[in-house]
Amino acid sequence: MKKRQGSILFKVLVYTVCIFLAILSLMPFVIMIINSTRSTYEIQQQAISLVPSGYFMSNLEVLLGKTFDPVKGFLNSIIISVSATACTVYFSSLTAYALVAYTWKLRDTFFTVIMCVMMIPTQVISIGFYQLMYKVGMTNNFLALILPAIAAPTTVFFMRQFMLASFPMELLDSARIDGSGEFHTFNAIALPIMKPAMATQGIFSFVASWNDLFLPSILLTDNSKYTMPIMVSLLRGDIYKTEYGAIYLGLLLTVLPILIVYFMLSKYIIAGVALGGVKG
Amino acid sequence: MNRRKSFSYAKYGYLFSIPFIVAFILFKLYPTIYTAVLGFTDCKGLGNTNWNFLVDEPFKNYITILNNPSFQTSLKNTVELWIMNFIPQITLALILTAWFTSRRNKIRGQGFFKVVFYMPNIITAASVAILFNALFAYPKGPVNDILMSAGVLDEAFYFINNKTATRAIVAFIQFWMWYGNTMIILISGVLGINPEIFEAAEVDGASDVQIFFHITLPNLRTILLYVLITSMIGGLNMYDIPKLFSLGGPDNATLTTNVFIYNQAFSGSYMYNRASAASMIMFLIIAVLSALLFLVMRDKDEIKRKKEQKAFAKAQRALAKGAN
Numbered sequence: 330m331k332k333r334q335g336s337i338l339f340k341v342l343v344y345t346v347c348i349f350l351a352i353l354s355l356m357p358f359v360i361m362i363i364n365s366t367r368s369t370y371e372i373q374q375q376a377i378s379l380v381p382s383g384y385f386m387s388n389l390e391v392l393l394g395k396t397f398d399p400v401k402g403f404l405n406s407i408i409i410s411v412s413a414t415a416c417t418v419y420f421s422s423l424t425a426y427a428l429v430a431y432t433w434k435l436r437d438t439f440f441t442v443i444m445c446v447m448m449i450p451t452q453v454i455s456i457g458f459y460q461l462m463y464k465v466g467m468t469n470n471f472l473a474l475i476l477p478a479i480a481a482p483t484t485v486f487f488m489r490q491f492m493l494a495s496f497p498m499e500l501l502d503s504a505r506i507d508g509s510g511e512f513h514t515f516n517a518i519a520l521p522i523m524k525p526a527m528a529t530q531g532i533f534s535f536v537a538s539w540n541d542l543f544l545p546s547i548l549l550t551d552n553s554k555y556t557m558p559i560m561v562s563l564l565r566g567d568i569y570k571t572e573y574g575a576i577y578l579g580l581l582l583t584v585l586p587i588l589i590v591y592f593m594l595s596k597y598i599i600a601g602v603a604l605g606g607v608k609g
Numbered sequence: 610m611n612r613r614k615s616f617s618y619a620k621y622g623y624l625f626s627i628p629f630i631v632a633f634i635l636f637k638l639y640p641t642i643y644t645a646v647l648g649f650t651d652c653k654g655l656g657n658t659n660w661n662f663l664v665d666e667p668f669k670n671y672i673t674i675l676n677n678p679s680f681q682t683s684l685k686n687t688v689e690l691w692i693m694n695f696i697p698q699i700t701l702a703l704i705l706t707a708w709f710t711s712r713r714n715k716i717r718g719q720g721f722f723k724v725v726f727y728m729p730n731i732i733t734a735a736s737v738a739i740l741f742n743a744l745f746a747y748p749k750g751p752v753n754d755i756l757m758s759a760g761v762l763d764e765a766f767y768f769i770n771n772k773t774a775t776r777a778i779v780a781f782i783q784f785w786m787w788y789g790n791t792m793i794i795l796i797s798g799v800l801g802i803n804p805e806i807f808e809a810a811e812v813d814g815a816s817d818v819q820i821f822f823h824i825t826l827p828n829l830r831t832i833l834l835y836v837l838i839t840s841m842i843g844g845l846n847m848y849d850i851p852k853l854f855s856l857g858g859p860d861n862a863t864l865t866t867n868v869f870i871y872n873q874a875f876s877g878s879y880m881y882n883r884a885s886a887a888s889m890i891m892f893l894i895i896a897v898l899s900a901l902l903f904l905v906m907r908d909k910d911e912i913k914r915k916k917e918q919k920a921f922a923k924a925q926r927a928l929a930k931g932a933n
Binding site: 591 | 637645867
């Protein structure tokens, strides 16, 4: 009897805390969505409301009347993130394949190097990177943000783990007997087997590339090249200082695509986080 | 016959690694060396690519940076902000992990809670920073409204003008963005522990609290270390939130090292040389932490391999016995 009471108390405590935390996670975004439909005047009278208002279009007009261009930011971000993700996923698979499918002299040395540099963030080498890009005239060029994605040590590491655990090596031998070339074997046989790992790693490299602010903001100085996070940072500037309705709407436009993708893929994302090593 | 087989495929290992190696040398290794070199030069001014080595005092930039009060403040801030976010983060993540993996009381709706707790982590940090800036607006803003109608405040409080409040909010945002991530990693760690250990403890009559402290925590050691080090490296790179929430202010209260480096190199005087020196100091700190992580993770692999070998040997022995 006493035990059951304790159990009920425990559950009440757990659910109370969890529901509180859930509200804490969701509320900022709910306020953002509702306030994006309210006029700046309404927001200044009463900053929180549960009822949407009818000023969505006029907020949009204020927002787009200045330098903020969500469509351009969205397209630029899509181009960069999709290309960078494709590079990361394809070449990391290829590198992991080289590490697992073949025995070569420098293999272990190479893998140790990958493990060593896995955690070095790009920010600390940004000055050298910027100077190099400036010298070869690649500032304001998306390739400067896409090509480095070919060398993604973390992704190689996880692809290798996946391959070691679940790649049937006999397939390679039978492909060789059938006369398939090594590169063709990789593309036609190895890649399809690695699809689950590619999907997980793809989601995370896409999100990382989409959310990046530091490197794009030093490389891209031309308005027409701005990515979504750079567009967002404009909302903090003086031009929108008192236009709260427009600021909330601008935030909504930048957050919405990610929220939609997240709720569609949340199952895979949570499973991917559980694998660890997503922290960048 | 045999020789041909072992000879012909090794070259593909090298061949398929070429794209990675080339991209790595061009975009990672070369910039690293370049940054290190710039730290010893007089390179400054917008878009300047001409520079000379400081022959008389090669370490001048490093000495200037280490003695720079702003850099000292930024280093102190970075560490303090990380600690202020990490301690509550790991505490809450551990409590939630204990609750969600409790074997006596199954908690329902875990899938939903995980999705919601993790959500802030995936949202663009730049958007989060500006959203919180709007939420803490003064004199009329959502947070001020809530606190005033709840009777906590008598009049609106100018959060972003107060050093302590701004720092607390920046640490809170980091905490809010990362505890879900940490929790999910820890839960998967607990699920990886052999359930027989828990069963044995239950049979012996251990309470949930005893099980947590004497079985779960010690078994999570490697994962906790992993979380600690990756979080530290992430914390040392804190940029988006302090840069956009509070612009490093007020009065440098949320100036982190990365914001400092950005300001040195890409605004005002364009001091690439000093920014490089500051970057290299951070690089060294992070390299040491990475080395630690490397040792931890290699250790884990090693243990796993040994376990597998043992299991294999055991199976072989059993097989031999069966044959007899």
